[in-house]
Amino acid sequence: MEGFVQERSPRLERLAHGISTVLHPFFIPLYALCLLLFTPTLYSFLSLTTKLYLLGVLLLYTMALPTLSLLFLHRLGRLSSLRVDDRRERILPLMLGTVCYLLCALTLLKFPVAQLLHKMMFGAALCQLFCLVVTLRWKISLHLTALGGATAFFVLLAVAGAGDMLLPLIGIVLCSGLLASARLWLGCHTATQILAGYAGGFLIMSAVVLFL
Numbered sequence: 001m002e003g004f005v006q007e008r009s010p011r012l013e014r015l016a017h018g019i020s021t022v023l024h025p026f027f028i029p030l031y032a033l034c035l036l037l038f039t040p041t042l043y044s045f046l047s048l049t050t051k052l053y054l055l056g057v058l059l060l061y062t063m064a065l066p067t068l069s070l071l072f073l074h075r076l077g078r079l080s081s082l083r084v085d086d087r088r089e090r091i092l093p094l095m096l097g098t099v100c101y102l103l104c105a106l107t108l109l110k111f112p113v114a115q116l117l118h119k120m121m122f123g124a125a126l127c128q129l130f131c132l133v134v135t136l137r138w139k140i141s142l143h144l145t146a147l148g149g150a151t152a153f154f155v156l157l158a159v160a161g162a163g164d165m166l167l168p169l170i171g172i173v174l175c176s177g178l179l180a181s182a183r184l185w186l187g188c189h190t191a192t193q194i195l196a197g198y199a200g201g202f203l204i205m206s207a208v209v210l211f212l
Helices: 002-022 028-038 048-075 088-109 112-135 142-160 166-186 191-211
Strands: none
Touching: 002 166, 028 048, 028 112, 028 142, 048 088, 048 112, 088 112, 112 142, 112 191, 142 166, 142 191, 166 191
């Protein structure tokens, strides 16, 4: 039995790391936007030019700039790993991420057609800020906070009748379960840290979409 577990462990570790990478918080806004633009929703009828512009704005502020920031901090020696698993090392990247997400939300605010996307990105910025405040004292799951926010966003879209959200919601819930299991298996977080992240992201995004 012991040999069987040792034989499986490397494969499970690679799988867990793969899930954590594919569902990294950097990618969640991109996945959410692609679902909005390319599935039957209010945004699926936009022109291709508009869709590409929105994707470009989001890629710049939620992936390109945060990634460059991480690389720069790592090169300066402020980060021991690009995975940023150390709680104390997360503070500066979270500050920069919050600023980038707010800039994205402000950019989208200039376009009336992107009002819902503005809410999504403002909610994502507040999720980053929430993680920043919590991280000052305690480690919380950034991955599950992002997915909690995405879950709330699509649940509210479904309730509002903004499109056929059944398959996206099923996919998000399944991904949340897989990601939570992966983070637990890797020992990156406790169950409490994962639950706190998911619940925090869900509540913050719900408040932004409903009351902003």
